[in-house]
Amino acid sequence: MNLRFARFLVVALLFLGMTGGAVSAVDMESSRFRIDSANVNSAAGNKSSTNYKLSDTIGQLAAGEFSSTGYVVKAGFQYLHSIIPFRFSISDINVALGTLTPNVPVTASTVLTVYFGAAGQYLVTAIEESPFKTQSGNAIPDTSCNGGGDTCSESLAKVWDSVSAYGFGYGMSGDDIPADFIDATYFRPFPDRTAAESPATVMTSINVGKNRISTLTFKVNISPIQPAGSYQTIINFVATPSF
């Protein structure tokens, strides 16, 4: 009985597979998709002479308006039919990490909120303007997390729960955060502007969402030989909607 059913299944698959193959025969194709045709424009096509050859396609945008004023301007996302302000909030822009004690990790959090009505798509990046340091230049290095197999980078969070792993970094939780922040033990170092590093994406979404909220947790752990002093840094958060 099972053998019969398996035979039926194989025959059905072959039949349907062959049907699919017959339907998909066209001129331009790749292994995953196919372009049936590609150009229907009066100004389009190949143009050539003895001196040049070019292939282009021309469109005209609001020709009447453009010719009378010399410009056409559109504000807001056309598919939303309304101009929705883009809003970005940080609950605390002066995050105190307190008195630092060697081998005692300290954490402090701030909440990031993005509001974009129904438009949704946005990006929030973060970068440290300089390492976490004193005015005299003593710096707490950016974290490598636990090290070894748990060595994190500016673009990859790893576990940082060892009290003997020193440095300064951040973890994320909440909406639209990078997927590598698996839980509260995962951290990354901030990219450093003085080292010409690129800002890291801390929140992003291409989907529609009104109030998108995440929590960014700063973490610092110093070694016993870290010089005393007031350690400071400035983190630059940039929130932009998409285009």
Added chain:
Amino acid sequence: MIPFVIPSEAKRSRGILKRSLHASRLWRDLVGMTVGVVFLLLTSSVNAQQVSLSISPPILELVIKPGKSIMVAYRVGNLGDPTILTTKILPFEPKDNLGNIRIKKEFDGPVRFGLDNADLQLEQPFFLKTGDSQQLLLRIRLPEGAPEGDYYYTLLAETVPPKSSEGIGSAQARVDIGSNILITVTESGSVEVKPKIALFSTLGGLILDRDLKIYDSFDKIPLTLIVENKGKNMIKPEGEITLKGNFGEEIKYDIIPKNILSMSQRLVEATPSAQFEKPVSLTLSGFFVGLYRLSTKLTFGENSPTVFASTSFLALPFKLIVGLIVVIIITTFVIRKFSTQEDED
């Protein structure tokens, strides 16, 4: 003067007095606690300095002739604590094919920007109270002879970070909120529209044929449509994705018309679509059986090219079949066992 009272009255009076004293102490403690809590709350709210900024419009698209200039009114709002802001404009480029941007460090390009406000210029600090807003009259000017092409910028409003706390470790935040400006410079009003469908394919599944994938009937089927703009001007796709079944059923999903910047690719989304764990154009969900054909037809405005693409997938109820087989095997086994027992009895 001590009032004359009989003993029982005196006891009652002492009781009333005690209750009264107890009530007044309770009241005093309550007031004290309330004042303390309010004080603590006020203290903590002063320490936590909140920034909440808004900007409108969030995007500006401009097609303009060289030698022309326009003025656009922006509004920056402050919904957080009082703050000092500065404004600046920097160019950007697409960061990936998802619509994210990378803001460049230095200004470049032929476009000239300035503020027409009487008392404010770009990069000049201004103060915004809580709940207040500032109108920015942005002048965008294209000098004569500016090269044709697209130029992309972000208008940024930036806070000044707070003073650091002495004696303790602390991190201060500088907050920027941006609005993108997409400028197409053209002498004639004509723009170059050179689209190409870079990818139109379902994700996951089992590859059965070169252009056919197989899925379980209960699977969510993610579809990716990536459009490439090979021209020097941005384009905006319009159109739909069509799903046709083997019984003639047909569903259409409208494309969300988002800009594809020049010489870049973008994942084009359709609506309505369920969310998937990674960015996709459309997630098909339901019970699928048989061969399905997905096709898309995109246009890019008046007198512009139309591009097509299609792909197919096959869906069969594998999980259901496996489940049925397991049930049949178990049932057969149980029936045989019972039959054997009955024969033995």
